[in-house]
Amino acid sequence: MIKVEKVGFGFAEASERILDDVSLALEPYERICVLGPTGSGKTVLAELAAGLRAPDAGSVDRDGTVAYLGHDPRAGMVSTLVFDEVAFGLRCAGLSGKAVKGRATAALRRCGINHLAHSSTSELSASQQQLVALAAAIAVDPDFLVLDDPFALLDGTSAKLVATIIDDMVQAGVGVLETSSALERAMGADRTVLLGAGHRAWSGSFDDLLASDELLGRLGITDAADMVLLRAVSHEGFRFASCTKPDDIISFIKDNNLAPRIARSITPARGDATFTPAHKISLVDASVVYGTHAALGNVSLSVGDELVLVAGPAGSGTSTLAAALAGALPLDGGEVQLDGERIRPGRxxxxxxxxxxxxxxxxxxxxxxxxxxxxxxxxxxxxxxxxxxxxxxxxxxxxxxxxxxxxxxxxxxxxxxxxxxxxPDAAVLDNPCAGLDAAGRARVHRMVQRMRSKHLPVIIVTGDVEEWLADASRMVFMRDGALGYDCDGGAVQTRTQPYVSCGVEPPLTVSVRSLAGMGTRRRDARG
Amino acid sequence: MAKVRIIGSYQPERTPLHGVDARAKIAFLPLAGIAVIAAHSWIGFAVCLAALAIAMLLAGVRPMQLAAAVRPCGILIGILAVLCALIPPSWAGILRGISLAVRIIIFTGFVLVVNATTTPTQLIDAYNLLLAPLARLVPNATGAAPALTWLTRLIPLVVDENARITAAQAVRGRQSPFSVATALAQVFSARGDAAAAMARRGYAGAAAHRMRVADWLIVVAGVAMIVLSVIL
Incomplete structure (x- = not known):
């Protein structure tokens, strides 16, 4: 058990304590999900539970080994070689060379990144780095796993894999404490805890949380499409239990022929309209090569008066494309243009x-x-x-x-x-809402809306497609450094095929709409 | 054209130098430094340059990577060289300035080769093993291993951080000529992070093992460099 008893903690430079009189107990075979707005103390609670910090008041008792995974995978990395990073904890535990190699390889394989074993950690995407950190955590076979919003930087496909790994560990007896800024992570938790202003404001089941306007209001979640969907299925009799997955919800909807009714509660938004662009930003035949690996291969993309989402599985080149478009990464071929001319820095x-x-x-x-x-x-x-x-x-x-x-x-x-x-004359944003609470996300949305009101091009790379789907004019998918589907904003709200064909996990709302047979209202997807 | 690999990171290749014990490579560095300082003729410099060229070949490090590593410090090297040349102004002073710049570049090259072929964990293990015998005389002598690892990695860490800062500045439309100073400050403030991360994950030192004959040859090569630099 990890027993957190009446802990308090405050930073020296802050006048108020970030945590005050918080208690919880984590048993084997259970997952507790801790939700709360930014500044409520989630990260500090995770660090106290994992033993990374000592509390100012109260106590934390741990009866077993604890592995920790933070929201920034680079913070805990000690090596620049992937295999070395995963094997490090095993070597520290004094295992033989053969055992280290076996368990490290198994952990890498479990996380789907065995092919990256001999890669440099600094050349991986954020999603891949997080998978390396997870592999390092599970390799040591801990009794407890403490996770601080590990999904913030993950693409949808990696997020599904990580969620499955965590559920498998819980079923194998590992106790998991997870903090999150996303409501759906509480979906399969055994218990949900709500932090507010450093205090434990509430604890209970996900069903009870979903049913309470007051509690959801404290999280700032009132009308998000995924919340509406989860409430709709709950209303139809679906019960959220330990290790509930989005696929379970899809199966429930299919088995009970509920797709049309549920889909009506999550009708697609009109999306973003386009007018005469104030500016146009373009990648022209752009390529970026690291050593022998082509992170971007002759990619061309033009964005005018639009909000374009860019999505792809881990390592597909989405972040490289964003950095190249903004001029933060020198190209090995091609160029970036703004309004037909080579882009000047700062624009x-x-x-x-x-x-x-x-x-x-x-x-x-x-x-x-x-x-x-x-x-x-x-x-x-x-x-x-x-x-x-x-x-x-x-x-x-x-x-x-x-x-x-x-x-x-x-x-x-x-x-x-x-x-x-x-x-600026254009904006390129890589996961702008990662790790933000509902209030923070709302501010980012308003900022993007201000830019769009001036008809400026905005490109958003996102692992959380659901967050921006209602605002998108267009969505492009990437795979292996190349562009795949380039779809109208309406099509990607109702069709799963563009996602699946590029290895991207479709959002739950899109899967439900697709089940209900909702067609596109505008141009079809073009590949 | 392939992009020059990010400096400051271990290069995950399989080269002869990747297989050399980190202790031998660490021991070689001060020997190479002494040889570079002791070189007093153009033949001596040529010996050091030849040794560097062989090391880079064996490690798979390309000349462009050395240029990328030296570039951020180019202004500083240039200022030092000019000061040497002008105080007092003479042809001998100009030669002194040039030789200072060449010495810095050669030593930076050896540091780059060691970092490109040795992971941070291998470095800290090596320093722990090298310092362990001193623990009998100086309590907690191995506590210096993280700091020494950080010092060994300082040049590539600063180059890497400088690349990040200049990219971030470029996006804001203004580049500062003093980004290297900012990079050094950032690297300095984060110097304890890696050691703290290792301690959190249970690191308590390395298991002792013998160096092979091939490892000792690297040390011998360092000594040979010194001898040749002095006598030639």
Whole structure:
């Protein structure tokens, strides 16, 4: 058992405690999902449970070995070679060379990344790095697994694999404590705990959480399509139990012929309309090669007055495409154009997969202001623009903080505030809502809407397709460094075929609509 | 044209130098440093350059990677060379400046070869084993292993961090000529992170094992470099 007894914790530089009088007990064979808004103390609770921090008050007792997986896979990495990284914990445990090799290989195979064993960890995508970290955690065969929002950076297909691995571990007797910013992760949990302002606000079953407007309101979730769907199936008699999966919901809907009725509650949105573009950003025959591996192979993509989603399985090149489009990555062939000319630095706002890499100033204020004074479009002062941008993204209170002390969600918001202040001619965002609570996600959506109201091109790489589906004009799929399907925004809300053919797990709402036979309203998908 | 591989990372290849014991490679570095400093003639420099060329060939490190590693420090190297040349102004001073730049580049090349062929965990294991005998005299001598590992990896870490910072600055439309200083500060502030991560995962030192004959040859090569640099 992991027994957390009345723990309290506060950072030295903060005036309020981030956790106060929180207790919970984790047994073998169970998964507890901890939900809560940003700043509620989820990460600190996970770190206390895993023994990475000591509480200021109370106690944490652990009866067994604990493996930990954080939301940033790079934070716990000790080696630059994938196999070495997975084998490290086994070597520390004193296993023989043969046993180390056997268990490390088995863990890599279980996570679907055995083919990456001899790759450099720094050259992997964020999803692949998270899978390496998971392989390292499961290789040591722990009694307990503590996960801090591990799905934040995962693409849909990797997320499904990781969820299956976690469920298998629970059924094999491992106790799992998982924090999450996504409601659906509580779906198959044995217990759900809600944190609010550092306190344990509620604990119960997912069914009870789903039925309570008040509790969902505390999470800021009121009308999200996935929540509406889950409530609809619950209303039809589906009961959420331990290790419930999205496939179980699909099977329930199919077996009971509920598809048309359920689908009516999640009708597709109109999506994003297009007008005359203010600007047009294009990749022209672009290629990026690492050693002998082509991360992007002669890719051409044009985006005008549109919001284009980009999705693909782990390692497909989605993040590389985003970095190349924004000019953050030099090309080995082809070029990036804005309005028909080679793009000049600073004209496309960019959020990378790891926002920490873009925060190099001493304060958040400095990071947002960087480059602004050179902008010829500036009407007001830099200070005014910084304050306004910080307010829009809800991080005014963080302006004088060192960016390295922020949570990953706060770092993401800081980079986005920088983009807001820069007033670029286009935006390329890599998983902009990863790790954010509902309030943070709403602010990011409003920021994107402001850009779209000016008819600016916006490209969003996302592992959580559901988050942006209602806003998308278009969606492109990637596989093995090349573009696959390029689909109308309406088609990808009702058809699973473009997802499946490119190895991307379709969102639950799309699967249900597809079951109900909902057709497209506009142009068909083109491959 | 393939992109120059990110500097600062172990290159997952299978080369002769990848198989050499990390202790031999660590021992070689100060020997190479002494040889580079001791070189006092163009023949001596040629010996060091030839040794570097052989090392790079055996490690699969390309000249472009060495250029990428040296470029961020290019301004500093240039300033040092100019100062040597001008204080006092003379042809001998100019030669002194050039030789200083060449020495720095050669030593950086050897550091790059070691980092390209040795994982961080192999480095820290090696330092632990090398420092273990000292533990009888100095309590917790092996506690210096993480710091020494960090120092060994300093050049490639700074080059890698500098590449990240310059890319981030480029996207904001303004590049700072002092990004290397920022990169050094970032790397310095994160110097304990890897060691802390290893400790969290239960690292408690490396198991002792003997070096092979081939490993000792690397050490002998380092000594030979010093001898040749001094006498030639």
């Amino acid at each position: 496309a706002g960019y959020l990378g997969g790891f926002p920490k890499d873009q925060l190099f100033s001493k304060t958040v204020r400095g990071a947002i202001a960087y480059g602004l004074e050179d902008s010829s479009k500036r009407g007001g002062t830099v200070d005014t623009d910084v304050t306004h941008a910080a307010g829009a993204l809800g991080i005014t209170g963080l302006l004088d903080r060192d960016p390295r002390t922020l949570s990953s969600g706060e770092q993401r918001l800081a980079v986005l505030a920088g983009i807001e202040a820069l007033r």
